[in-house]
Amino acid sequence: MVRHARTPAAVLFDRDATLIVDVPYNGDPDLVTLMPTASEAVAAVREAGLPTGIVSNQSGIARGLITAAQAEAVNARTSELLGGFDAVRYCPHGPDDGCACRKPRPGMVLDAAAALGVDPADVVVIGDIGADVAAAHAAGARGVLVPTPVTRHEEVEAAGAVATDLLAAVRLALAGGAA
Template sequence: MTGRPTARQAGPAPAPPDPWLLDGPAARRRGAGAGRPSGTRAALPAAVFFDRDGTLIADVPYNGDPDLVAPLPTAREAVAAVRALGIPVGVVSNQSGVARGLLTRRHVEAVRARVEELLGPFAVWAVCPHGPDDGCGCRKPAPGLVHAACGRLGVRPDRTVLIGDIAADLGAARAAGARGILVPTPQTRPEETAGAPESAPDLLTAVRQALAAGRNGAER
């Protein structure tokens, strides 16, 4: 018999696809576990997350070549300043080149490895490999990458900071309940800079703002 399927026949809707968590045991041992501030450190964030392309490293569209990885100015100093306080650092990155057939997980992992060679280990990498129409909850400005990274580290989103270079990064932070700081680049649209609740001229300054005594704890 033909006809329209009933709700019972249709079955449940498929679950949205999940993000990739690329961190390995070595990265977790070296980067995580110290970032739950208490006492006099209660004002510090529990974790600091960075966008990858255009924030930590030069934005090469759909890059899967580790030889093209180039840290942006002050990136090394910025990440080191967070680690020096025992706060976990992580990366949250949209990589739609996977969905577009331009990248594989192997490419993304190779770039991750090169970034860590240059900038040191990160406690977690949360990557969205989906396209804009895939129906995921992790592609920034959705909050899924922040939630996934926080879940891996065992921290509350509202105790974290996300630093990025476009409005989607700030949107993901806002949707997750995290604090967002914009570091504009020449590719950042003027309206994105104008609309940012908080911004900094470079990554090291953004980290200093994120770590400023009393700011994070007083507002949460």
């Protein structure tokens, strides 16, 4: 299938290791540190007049390592540092719970697109692992992978669009280059 380049109607970001430095099962908003270029990347999406969102797996809730209130506090701190988001969705389930929302399943992407009033086909999801891109594709959206040292080689190889950092990912998405 050939996809034609087009500007997205919204951009959704993974949270951990994409917008903020990954602190495993972080429930402490004081530990939130932005990833390099995160401020510039989110600002570029806003300057393009597009809504933004967060879609994040938070299995620490299901594992009993953090509470939903703690996950929401970290989301709130992330939003505070980056100027707010139009939609924030997180999956509180564990990997074996079989929910529809946990990435690589499409639930959070579909729900965020609906909340933003945009067609999922006009959404770009930016994340650091293959599950982020797979969730985008499962929802009919496009994805851009921003690899980190923990991103597996096969995830990079399978991604249709890869960027060196978050700002480069946003520029690619805004230019219609997401896959």
